[in-house]
Amino acid sequence: MQGLGALIQLGLPLLLLVVAYFTGSFVERRHYASIRRREQRARRLPVLAFRDVPPGWEVQEAALVTGTVVISLDHFKRFLANLRNLVGGRVVAYESLLDRARREAILRLQESAFEAGFRAVVNLRLEGFQVAGQGEGRGTAAVEVVAYGTGLRLARAPGGPEA
Amino acid sequence: MILTNTENVPGRKIVEFFGVVTGSTVRAKHIGKDILAGLKNIVGGELKGYTELLQEARTEATERMVAQAKSVGANAVVNVRFATSSIAAGAAELFAYGTAVRVE
Numbered sequence: 464m465q466g467l468g469a470l471i472q473l474g475l476p477l478l479l480l481v482v483a484y485f486t487g488s489f490v491e492r493r494h495y496a497s498i499r500r501r502e503q504r505a506r507r508l509p510v511l512a513f514r515d516v517p518p519g520w521e522v523q524e525a526a527l528v529t530g531t532v533v534i535s536l537d538h539f540k541r542f543l544a545n546l547r548n549l550v551g552g553r554v555v556a557y558e559s560l561l562d563r564a565r566r567e568a569i570l571r572l573q574e575s576a577f578e579a580g581f582r583a584v585v586n587l588r589l590e591g592f593q594v595a596g597q598g599e600g601r602g603t604a605a606v607e608v609v610a611y612g613t614g615l616r617l618a619r620a621p622g623g624p625e626a
Numbered sequence: 627m628i629l630t631n632t633e634n635v636p637g638r639k640i641v642e643f644f645g646v647v648t649g650s651t652v653r654a655k656h657i658g659k660d661i662l663a664g665l666k667n668i669v670g671g672e673l674k675g676y677t678e679l680l681q682e683a684r685t686e687a688t689e690r691m692v693a694q695a696k697s698v699g700a701n702a703v704v705n706v707r708f709a710t711s712s713i714a715a716g717a718a719e720l721f722a723y724g725t726a727v728r729v730e
Contacts, residue, residue: 482668482669490669514632515632515636516636523637526628527629532677533674533680534671537667537671538667538668538669541667588631592710594673594718605667605673607676607680611706611708612631613631615636
């Protein structure tokens with residue numbers, strides 16, 4: 464009886480970790496595949512971190528465009544990250560989370576800009592925000608990333624600075 | 627109303643400045659969405675409910691900023707910035723600000 468109790472007490476969190484390991488890496492692989500595929504297509508819409516419109520571009524219309532996403536880490540990676548907290552150093556789990564969130568937000572910005580008829584985006588800004596979770600100190604590690612910039616409708620397709 | 631986050635409206639000339647306009651809203655998360663998010667916290671992935679919630683809130687903050695710009699007689703807001711701050715566990719303030727101007 465006591466053994467069963469201990470098994471449940473130990474086994475359940477362990478099971479959760481194993482499940483989270485598989486779902487988490489599946490979700491991440493699928494997300495990266497989708498990011499890479501869409502980034503190929505999104506290349507036709509240049510996004511610049513320039514503060515202003517490059518000289519020579521003839522702008523017909525300009526408007527604010529945004530792309531946002533909230534992504535959560537899985538339970539297994541959060542567990543790894545908490546372990547990493549003990550010894551310090553590079554936390555790869557968080558790096559890939561932020562990388563995914565940022566690239567996804569920029570992709571959504573590009574997609575919504577393209578749909579609105581814009582052919583370039585200038586003054587790209589990226590903001591991150593940690594979404595507060597349930598329970599103190601448990602580190603939800605869900606982040607929101609907002610990408611925003613000014614979408615431009617152009618008289619001619621953007622090429623080089625003088626194109 | 628034209629919104630840009632550049633310091634002018636590309637292709638247009640600014641003829642009048644009205645100063646800073648702001649808009650903000652504070653949102654708390656929905657309990658149903660939170661349960662779903664709790665599940666997603668285990669398996670990982672996008673929290674679509676939160677993405678929508680924060681986007682909606684940001685749109686409202688922007689609308690309030692635009693309303694303020696309209697009331698002073700502007701037809702554009704330039705150099706728009708967004709800021710987010712978490713006030714308490716489960717509540718966040720979405721803030722939008724920019725400079726109200728009139729363009730030709």
